[in-house]
Amino acid sequence: MEQYAKILTIAMPVFLIAVLSEKLYGWMKFRHSFKHMDMISSLSSGFTNSLKDALGLGISIITYSWMVTNWAFFEIKSTVWVYLIAFIVLDLAGYLGHMLSHKINVLWNRHLIHHSSEEFNLACALRQSISGIINIFTIFLIPAALVGVPAQVIAVVAPLHLFAQFWYHTTYIGRMGFLEKILVTPSHHRVHHAINPQYIDKNHGQIFIIWDKLFGTYQEELPEEPPVYGITRPVSTWNPIKINWGHLWLLMQDAYRCKSWTDKLRIWFMPTGWRPADVEERYPVYKIEDVHNFEKYNQQHSGRVMVWIWCQFLFTFLLIYTLFSNLAQIGFQNAVLCGGFIMLGIYAYTELMDRNPYAWLWEALKNGLGLGILIYMGNWFGISTPGNWLSYFLGAYFLLSSLITFVIVRFEIKKQPARQTEQVVDYSIS
CATH class of the missing domain: 1.20.1440 (de novo design (two linked rop proteins))
Structure with a gap:
């Protein structure tokens, strides 16, 4: 906890300078508006997430160190190759968890905050969840645990893997040639954050785009279809704490209001956005239908x-x-x-x-x-x-x-x- 807090004392000023530098570059070169409120909202969301993580306010259903201790077939030393294996396994685990967060209603609540900005910039990279108090995705690290990758290695690699996802949240970097075939680039991630019908639920990769190509979730950015950012049910608030719990509150209301006991149970595990028919009719929620013609919250x-x-x-x-x-x-x-x-x-x-x-x-x-x-x-x-x-x-x-x-x-x-x-x-x- 204390070690991670020390890392954040270095990372936070760096991220703030990077965000402000990107905004200044966009204004000076392209005269793009500064959008103070959206940027402060994004940075404030980063504050809340940093507090939750640094104070250890989260629970893992099963911890990685327990899995290594009880399930490892081998005991291997911390070499360069072990760190590389850990990075790859973390990235695959991140892809799987990320994809599920987009697919399952209750899991979407923990990820919605990251997509809630109607802008796409370095600041929105810092919109991270505080609602994911219970971590269930450690289970995807079983392959690393089975071969005995030490917990200390995961502890070192995990923050590096997270921070490496910051840079590609920008509209100011175009296509990157050969790297587009291997790594997640700004072009790939613009697609991921877009609400255009052909872009939704695509490009879930975190560092390597290879996973999307392997599992059929890849979509190239199309010149004729500029990405439009946000979520189809806009949050319409700058308050990151409200954003973190808004979807869960809607699920709770829908589960209470619907008449079918089957719907009350299955609503949590249905595809993201699903609502019982009787509730949707009586309590409609605004949804963006034309992504090229709607009013941004401002x-x-x-x-x-x-x-x-x-x-x-x-x-x-x-x-x-x-x-x-x-x-x-x-x-x-x-x-x-x-x-x-x-x-x-x-x-x-x-x-x-x-x-x-x-x-x-x-x-x-x-x-x-x-x-x-x-x-x-x-x-x-x-x-x-x-x-x-x-x-x-x-x-x-x-x-x-x-x-x-x-x-x-x-x-x-x-x-x-x-x-x-x-x-x-x-x-x-x-």
């Missing part, structure tokens, strides 16, 4: 409000960085409390991004909790500074933040139209 804000939301985002970044840098000192229980506080803060400022008139209440709740922590502990989770300046700074921030958010809600959100729309634009480079 809540508009004044420049002042965008500056404040950026301040909230950067403050959250500093809180997470401080938590990960001092995880051993803070301790597990306090780290979970701090993580919960940060989650509440993300919920609050993304509700403001959604122009929710009750956003100030969420902000006040977050800041009240923050003040309570400071008063009860005498500092911020045991992190002491000369003159206790950190506590004074945080106390002032909590008070000022509540006031500023209340003023924004009162004088900007409640007095201005709630929504603007945006046309679908293709930024792909063929």
Whole structure:
């Protein structure tokens, strides 16, 4: 846990710089709009996932180390070849788990967040799940366990395999020649994120595109069919916590509302998007029918409000960085409390991004909790500074933040139209 948190203290600033650099490049070279809210939503989703993973808030039905200990036929040493085998097996396991997440209703909830952005860029790569609390896909690592690939090797390779999937989430890299036959490239992954009928549920590979070609899920990007991104049932929110649980909530409602007991049970395991006929008739859900003609979610804000939301985002970044840098000192229980506080803060400022008139209440709740922590502990989770300046700074921030958010809600959100729309634009480079 602590080791992974240390890795994240390096990875997080690198990812943030890469995301901002891509946005700056697109604006300077092509005059593409910056889309602040979508980018902050994506980065905030990365925050929530990092917190869940670094704090170990997940359960594996069966762990890899247990499988190696109990099932391995051989005991092999950690050589270069073992690391290569581990990487290939992880990639195959990733392909299989990824494919199933697209095919089965209940599993789609853990993956929907990654596809929820209606843009395709490096930021959307960071839209990762917090709803996949129970990990069932470790079972796909059985081949590595049987031949005795050490658990330590998997622990090293897994983060590298995950981070290697970041770079190809971009529209600014065209076809890559021979690499298109072996690796997942931006062109392949643009297809995967598209909602065009011929592109849906294609190209599930994570590093190697070979799996898709072997199992019949490959689709080339077509020049005459520019990819359109998002999901066919738009989430219509910037709040990553709501996005993470929205599909599951719909499944629960449908299971409760439908009359057939058979439907109540099978809805969870049916193909993604399936709903009982009686529920679909009585409780219709909007679905995009014409992918080239629909309104993107695009809540508009004044420049002042965008500056404040950026301040909230950067403050959250500093809180997470401080938590990960001092995880051993803070301790597990306090780290979970701090993580919960940060989650509440993300919920609050993304509700403001959604122009929710009750956003100030969420902000006040977050800041009240923050003040309570400071008063009860005498500092911020045991992190002491000369003159206790950190506590004074945080106390002032909590008070000022509540006031500023209340003023924004009162004088900007409640007095201005709630929504603007945006046309679908293709930024792909063929």
